[in-house]
Amino acid sequence: MMIIRPVEHDDLAQLMVLAGKTGGGLTSLPVDSPTLQARIERSLQTWQGVLPRAEQGYVFVLADSEDNRAVGICAIEVAVGLQEPWYNFRVGTQVHASKELNVYAALPTLSLSNDHTGSSELCTLFLDPDYRDGKNGYLLSKSRFLFMANFRHLFMDRVVAEMRGVSDDEGRSPFWDSVGSRFFSMEFRKADFLSGTGQKAFIAELMPKHPLYIDYLSPEAKAVIGQVHEKTAPARAVLEAEGFRYRNYIDIFDGGPTLECEIDDIRAIRKSHVRSAVLGEPDPHAPLCLVANLNYHHFRVALLPARIEQHDVVLNEAQLSALQIQPGDSLRIVTLGGEEKKA
Numbered sequence: 001m002m003i004i005r006p007v008e009h010d011d012l013a014q015l016m017v018l019a020g021k022t023g024g025g026l027t028s029l030p031v032d033s034p035t036l037q038a039r040i041e042r043s044l045q046t047w048q049g050v051l052p053r054a055e056q057g058y059v060f061v062l063a064d065s066e067d068n069r070a071v072g073i074c075a076i077e078v079a080v081g082l083q084e085p086w087y088n089f090r091v092g093t094q095v096h097a098s099k100e101l102n103v104y105a106a107l108p109t110l111s112l113s114n115d116h117t118g119s120s121e122l123c124t125l126f127l128d129p130d131y132r133d134g135k136n137g138y139l140l141s142k143s144r145f146l147f148m149a150n151f152r153h154l155f156m157d158r159v160v161a162e163m164r165g166v167s168d169d170e171g172r173s174p175f176w177d178s179v180g181s182r183f184f185s186m187e188f189r190k191a192d193f194l195s196g197t198g199q200k201a202f203i204a205e206l207m208p209k210h211p212l213y214i215d216y217l218s219p220e221a222k223a224v225i226g227q228v229h230e231k232t233a234p235a236r237a238v239l240e241a242e243g244f245r246y247r248n249y250i251d252i253f254d255g256g257p258t259l260e261c262e263i264d265d266i267r268a269i270r271k272s273h274v275r276s277a278v279l280g281e282p283d284p285h286a287p288l289c290l291v292a293n294l295n296y297h298h299f300r301v302a303l304l305p306a307r308i309e310q311h312d313v314v315l316n317e318a319q320l321s322a323l324q325i326q327p328g329d330s331l332r333i334v335t336l337g338g339e340e341k342k343a
Contacts, residue, residue, distance in 0.1 A: 089111065162258050226246055
């Protein structure tokens with residue numbers, strides 16, 4: 001059975017394998033062992049309660065309950081931008097007008113922004129291509145919402161998600177070629193790697209402080225503003241089905257969209273319920289549901305056909321074991337959602 005669990009020290013080797021399969025563009029999962037080791041350690045310290053809010057971040061992995069091997073990763077940053085600036089571009093408008101000449105021009109612009117400072121962030125979503133069958137992607141992405149619903153007080157009112165922008169098979173980004181390369185004088189992959197390994201000072205030092213006119217960009221760059229990489233389109237659809245929207249903020253490197261939603265408006269949080277677990281025989285034809293325990297330190301989520309009887313959820317011994325719960329324990333449950341159930 002596939003389950004979501006907190007990251008462990010022993011996951012480092014498999015996370016390195018996953019990072020090597022991203023093809024670049026996933027800033028928070030670089031192929032760099034010291035960075036990933038530090039990320040694991042920071043996550044474990046977050047669970048231990050020894051870090052200030054500005055440094056807190058939770059990392060989860062998707063694993064088979066049989067061998068415990070990590071085949072996917074997802075994460076939540078508790079509050080971005082409180083320790084070091086969190087940048088994106090705001091897509092806006094500047095108006096140039098002259099009554100005397102009867103000229104009025106509304107020109108689209110890009111302005112460097114820190115508007116999402118203090119938001120919680122969904123990040124580092126990646127699933128091994130060999131496991132992209134069935135509903136594993138839905139489980140990996142949406143499991144975080146049950147953790148946030150369980151421990152709502154730990155997170156901020158607004159949740160954001162930076163989506164991977166458009167790049168080709170060689171890792172070239174048309175947005176970077178037209179914007180970032182003009183200021184950084186380096187290839188997209190290098191800037192992406194530096195940012196992913198925590199070396200972000202160069203962003204503040206080199207990025208333009210004044211608005212950029214979009215009309216000056218190449219046609220290829222303009223075409224990808226707010227667009228996602230083809231492999232990221234399913235992840236965007238999942239978040240939009242949960243209530244996330246693009247509100248004219250984009251990544252400064254590849255132009256990918258930043259999606260956002262108020263935490264209490266997220267469907268899986270708003271519609272989830274706490275029920276009791278009972279031992280029995282599940283109905284394989286019951287609706288697919290995300291089912292999570294309420295254990296902070298040993299959090300588990302699985303995707304199951306959930307047989308619900310009044311205020312109880314019927315689970316067999318294997319399911320109870322995978323979720324690390326006993327009959328009578330409380331659990332949180334929410335349906336996957338209409339489109340996913342049909343997928």
